[in-house]
Amino acid sequence: MSPLIAGHATAWGVVMHDVIVSRGAFSKLLAAGNFQPKMLLGHEGEEIGRWLEFREDDVGLLAIGRLDLDAKRGRLAFEMTEDGRATGLSLGAPIVGLARPITPEVRHCREVFSLPEISVCEVPANPAARLLHFTAGVA
Template sequence: MLAPLIAGHAIAWNIAAHDGEDDVIGAGSFADLIAAGAFAPKMLFEHEGEVIGRWLHFSEDDIGLLAVGRLDLGSVCGRRAFEMVEAGEITGLSRGANMVCLARPIPGTKSRFCKRVFHLGEISLARHPANPLAKLLHFTAGTA
């Protein structure tokens, strides 16, 4: 059995994330990283612990940053994440707080608008993503 594939939006464009940073990320902000093949964030569970898999592909669509990855069932946390996704307990993705981007402040808020991302160290599977539209869209249960 192959390890399960997952796919979803790690980020939805133009939505303030409720993570203390409240960044708003614009469409096209990952295009240069993706085109350069220089985008390889870790896959974590709830932003902590060991790596639970590997992100295989990224693209941008009208909704946001689409991520496709494969869970590692050989890791304890990867297996737990698999079980939680399968049970419907994990439904979202969440970007790490370690993002480096070209940004400008959004007047009247503590938020900033990111229009070009230079680095993002991890994208996690999450029960409650900070960006409410960052959702898992597909899960293969190990058959792909």
């Protein structure tokens, strides 16, 4: 089996770029059972693995996935995570959802309808979207 990773893809109430995602924003999408964003490294290239589970917790959207060590960028993601260069997760654009302006620069997203990908990354746009668990070996 390949290594597992887990972390928050976003944290509630934190501005990332021009959006604040609120608690519960993914609840309908998760309940529908068809939430399957791609797993990428740095929002580009081939898929690096597969997201297995998502759930909303007190911090944000928790994502659990398995890296594919047969994919070149999957192996790179493994190496970057193992040596501490990749420390977070990041929601891929465009997030399609119900949002309202808070200020001219910031929107508040109350419900997410679709999300194309969630990436393993070095510096997440949402500073609280961090990796929490990584199996350096195989699980």
